[in-house]
Amino acid sequence: xxxxxxxxxxxxxxxxxxxxxxxxxxxxxxxxxxxxxxxxxxxxxxxxxxxxxxxxxxxxxxxxxxxxxxxxxxxxxxxxxxxxxxxxxxxxxxxxxxxxxxxxxxxxxxxxxxxxxxxxxxxxxxxxxxxxxxxxxxxxxxxxxxxxxxxxxxxxxxxxxxxxxxxxxxxxxxxxxxxxxxxxxxxxxxxxxxxxxxxxxxxxxxxxxxxxxxxxxxxxxxxxxxxxxxxxxxxxxxxxxxxxxxxxxxxxxxxxxxxxxxxxxxxxxxxxxxxxxxxxxxxxxxxxxxxxxxxxxxxxxxxxxxxxxxxxxxxxxxxxxxxxxxxxxxxxxxxxxxxxxxxxxxxxxxxxxxxxxxxxxxxxxxxxxxxxxxxxxxxxxxxxxxxxxxxxxxxxxxxxxxxxxxxxxxxxxxxxxxxxxxxxxxxxxxxxxxxx
Ligand SMILES: Cc1cc2nc3c(=O)[nH]c(=O)nc-3n(C[C@H](O)[C@H](O)[C@H](O)COP(=O)(O)OP(=O)(O)OC[C@H]3O[C@@H](n4cnc5c(N)ncnc54)[C@H](O)[C@@H]3O)c2cc1C
Numbered sequence: 117x118x119x120x121x122x123x124x125x126x127x128x129x130x131x132x133x134x135x136x137x138x139x140x141x142x143x144x145x146x147x148x149x150x151x152x153x154x155x156x157x158x159x160x161x162x163x164x165x166x167x168x169x170x171x172x173x174x175x176x177x178x179x180x181x182x183x184x185x186x187x188x189x190x191x192x193x194x195x196x197x198x199x200x201x202x203x204x205x206x207x208x209x210x211x212x213x214x215x216x217x218x219x220x221x222x223x224x225x226x227x228x229x230x231x232x233x234x235x236x237x238x239x240x241x242x243x244x245x246x247x248x249x250x251x252x253x254x255x256x257x258x259x260x261x262x263x264x265x266x267x268x269x270x271x272x273x274x275x276x277x278x279x280x281x282x283x284x285x286x287x288x289x290x291x292x293x294x295x296x297x298x299x300x301x302x303x304x305x306x307x308x309x310x311x312x313x314x315x316x317x318x319x320x321x322x323x324x325x326x327x328x329x330x331x332x333x334x335x336x337x338x339x340x341x342x343x344x345x346x347x348x349x350x351x352x353x354x355x356x357x358x359x360x361x362x363x364x365x366x367x368x369x370x371x372x373x374x375x376x377x378x379x380x381x382x383x384x385x386x387x388x389x390x391x392x393x394x395x396x397x398x399x400x401x402x403x404x405x406x407x408x409x410x411x412x413x414x415x416x417x418x419x420x421x422x423x424x425x426x427x428x429x430x431x432x433x434x435x436x437x438x439x440x441x442x443x444x445x446x447x448x449x450x451x452x453x454x455x456x457x458x459x460x461x462x463x464x465x466x467x468x469x470x471x472x473x474x475x476x477x478x479x480x481x482x483x484x485x486x487x488x489x490x491x492x493x494x495x496x497x498x499x500x501x502x503x504x505x506x507x508x509x510x511x512x513x514x515x516x517x518x519x520x521x522x523x524x525x526x527x528x529x530x531x532x533x534x535x536x537x538x539x540x541x542x543x544x545x546x547x548x549x550x551x552x
Contacts, residue, residue, distance in 0.1 A: 119143045119283070119400075121541055122420060122432040124458065125446065126408045127152030129512025130438030130525060131390040132200065132534030138397035138543045145397065145430070147422060149406035153513070153526075158235070159349075159382025160242060161531065162478060163201070164189070165234030165524030169171050172234050172247055175220050176528070186517035191494050192536040197528060200535030201237065202258050211396075212355050224250045226346065228268055228374050230276020234524055239261050239382050241357030243372020244343070251282025256289065258342035260335060263292040265308045266350035268379040271475050291338040295396050295417040298330060311384075313350040329357070332366035339369055349373040349381045388484055410435075410459050412500070417459070417508045434507045434541040437461075437490075438499070438534060441513040441520075441529035447489060448551045456490055456514070461501040464491040464516040482522040489516030496537050509537035 122133040126148030137144040164176035173179045177198065190198060191439040205215050215237045217223070222231040223244035238244045248253050252258040257277065259270035276281040295302055300320040302308055325406045339345045351359045351373065364371050375382050391401055406423040418429035439446030439458065448457045454465040454472075465488040466472070473483040492496045496509045511533035513526060520526035 117145075117430045119430065119432040120146045120435045120545060121145070121538075122147065122430060123436045123438060124401070125149075125152070125436075125438035125440060125444070125512070125514075126391070126401065126439055127444065127512060127530065128386075128390070128515075129440075129530035130436060130536040131387075131394055132204055132207075132531045133436045133438060133509075133511055133538040134399055134534075135390065135394050135397060136203065136535055136538035137541060138394055139207075140538070142542065144394075144399045145206065145402060145432075146394065147402045147407055147420070147430075147528045149404070150444070151381065153440060154380075154383040154387040157378055157383040157386075158225060158227070158233075158242075158380060158529075159239050160233075160235035160384050160522040161176065161201070161204075161235065161446060161527035163197070163222070163236035163528035165222055166522060172222070174222060174247060176222055176234075176236055177220055180469045184517070187306075188496075188515050188518055188533050189525075191492070191496060194538070196423055196536045197532040200532040201528065205237065205392050206530045208386070208389055211393040213385060213389045214357075216240060216244070218244070222247050224231040226277070226372065226374050228273055228348070228376050230273040230279070232280060239357055239385070241360030241371070241373050242382065243346070243370070243444070249282065250280055251286060251451040254282070254286060254343045256287045256340070256342045256344075257283070258289040258291065258339035258345045260338045260345060260347050261292050262298070262308075262313065262348070262350065263294045264274055264302065265310075265313055265348060265350065265376075267308075267310060268350075268374075273346065273374075289338075289340060289342055293334045296298050297334050299324070309379070310348065310350050310381050311353060314381060314491045317351060318353075318435070322359075328362055329366065332363050335363060335371070336367045336369065337366075343370065345369045345371045345374050347371060348376045350376070351381075351408060353381060354385055356487060363430075379411070407458050412505070415500075415503045416506055420458075427501075433545060434509070434543070435539035436509050436534070436537045437514060438510055438511045438530075439514050442485075442491065444513070446514040454485075456498075458542075459498075459500060459505075459508075461505075461510075462502065463493050464488060482519050486521055487517060490514050491516055495540055496533060509540060511537045534542050 120142035222234040224247040274288040419429035512530040
């Protein structure tokens, strides 16, 4: 099997790069071992939300100019970041998911614990709030759950929101909608996880012609005259947030959904929309297979072997490695060493374990291991035993030089580096075909 591009890892970074390659007409395959971090993520895209002093960043594109040269944003440049985000927004729209932003500014998004987090791109229905004055115009907040759903706790969320100026004076209405009111049949308590609940609602409620009206009446009754109604994200596994829009029209209420404990449906919707878009563009997605190793010649990667087909190498002229961080096993560690497990690429991390983390592990400061990752050139090519691999590019959380949690930057880094890697390949592929 021979491709123009093999993308290893089907998360946000890998799929953005793969869609860009497929869109440019390259024969592209994604090989992905398992679910990506998107199944845990909010479904919003953080670009750069938290500064060095831990304060919220209002203008992310201006703030990234100050970052050190090792940071992925400095390697791809501000223009690639903006172009990548525009491309991503268009591709998601083509797959049925509308994303919105507030121009150059970050907005606030609510978490299920009632925290406000800075984000730049949010799904419609996620109810973005002004970042620095989130409670503007909101005096009454209704937080409504579906009775028995344990992965969302209205009281906990209200307690979190009350920590913010503006919300501390607001009135909170906490209520449950009974499953009997919605005519849904949950056979056992374990069914009430977000994914199963969404499937049950689809089967029992939304299959009825007046299903949406039943839900809107229940919501209206529970929420009263709230200025903001928060519900857990349990209404749809795929597609956009038409249901929230319809509910707003029917009730006249301002409604926002928040991602719950995993699985996070907004993140899963984004993952499935990306895969759908990639396939629409003619890409091949090999789900559940794992790249084990590669064959190198003259500082170029020529082919990879996978767990399901170890005797059948898959070759390509170019490759993108987007296997994620420790979370997705793109990086690995034993007691004394950090490594990149597929190709043995050079990892930027100190040898001494003492320098991996702060001794006071839980005191809220960033730990060094958060910015460990693969060392790359300015064009995102990695090194292997000190030698640059010219036709391999790295993207997303596998990269070194940034701290996704501390900066709130992971979505933007994944998208911009996936986009940048794909563009490098598109620009060089005619020469590459002659040499590998
Ligand atoms: C709990 C959590 C919440 C988050 N919330 C947000 C948020 O609100 N906003 C935001 O912007 N970002 C968020 N993120 C981050 C974001 O989703 C990811 O960091 C970002 O998507 C990085 O994507 P990635 O593609 O680099 O890696 P990943 O999403 O980790 O994907 C890597 C993929 O590679 C596959 N893989 C690994 N090794 C191999 C191999 N050898 N062969 C084949 N496949 C392999 C994995 O199975 C996985 O599918 C969150 C992350 C986590 C963990």
